[in-house]
Amino acid sequence: MNLMNTKILPFSTTAFKSGEFVEVSEKDVLGKWAIFFFYPADFTFVCPTELGDVADHYEELQKLGVEVFSVSTDTHFVHKAWHDTSETIGKIDYYMLGDASGVITNNFQNMREGAGLADRATFLVDPEGTIQFMEVTAEGIGRNAAELLRKVKAAQYVAAHPGEVCPAKWEEGEAILAPGLDLVGKI
Template sequence: MSQVRKQIPEFIADGYNPKKEEFVQVSNKDFEGQWTVLMFYPADFTFVCPTELEDMQSQYAKLQELGVEVYSMSTDTHFVHKAWHDHSDAISKLEYTMLADPHKSITRSFDVLDEEAGLAQRATFVIDPDGIIQTVEVNADGIGRDASQIYDKIRAAQFVRENPGEVCPAKWKESGETLTPGLDLVGKI
């Protein structure tokens, strides 16, 4: 079942904030009033995951300018996140909080737990300031994500939120034309 346009579940998670070099606790309440990217990944100390988290870091400043906060989450503990941060060149660059779900309850509630493996799937959620999921991307384990695509998705979601009645067509960029759905467009696109 699709998660799009659904309220995010309630949760509390321990995490590691590399920017502040401290353990933190984050809940769904921390997502309120801001745009949020929640990026699930299978496991620390793996192969594709560090490339994805480092790629998201490369977009982090641009996302922050849009008022977006980023969180990553796996089923590892926050202690493992810190150890990975301290020992990986790619992960040592991270500034966003790495959340832990060792009990797998949060991953399961977002419906991205691979039950057989006991690991999170490679899933990205864009969540609006009301805690409503606007986009979901889920990839197979061997397929890494491109964080630069998140920026365009968030800009489109922000535009649609700020401009009711307008929609963003394929490959829409911030300065691009939008569409106003109506009878006059039926069969003409």
């Protein structure tokens, strides 16, 4: 699976967001930064901890012009039921995309073989619809929204400053690198 620097594929689905069912397609992603946050299933164990962590960082992501689309192969009805019954999931205000057909999950080449479930994966999409970051973890390994936020800031910095790159552990405001002959063998 290497989707880096490829465009997202068309999709259309119903999502649960802010107490309502809304229609979402790839057209709603274009023009802004977007995170596609795939997880295996609602009413599970690691998934709510991750989704709640992203909810805790959602306001800051919004300030950066980033929209979040969580995706599982559950329906939008199941997302609503989970939202209504879990205190952790109840604080989510971002889109919870239903993907019972698996179209979105397959578009991102993220369907778990033979299970009908999405793997635990994160994709950062730029305003042109191009995938700039992707991460897939094993079933039992939860993700960290603070680290995701750091990577979003780095991707946005690099996009806004061609010819500059962000080194490991880069934090906003820290030194960057400008790759060139003068740096070869000096790092």
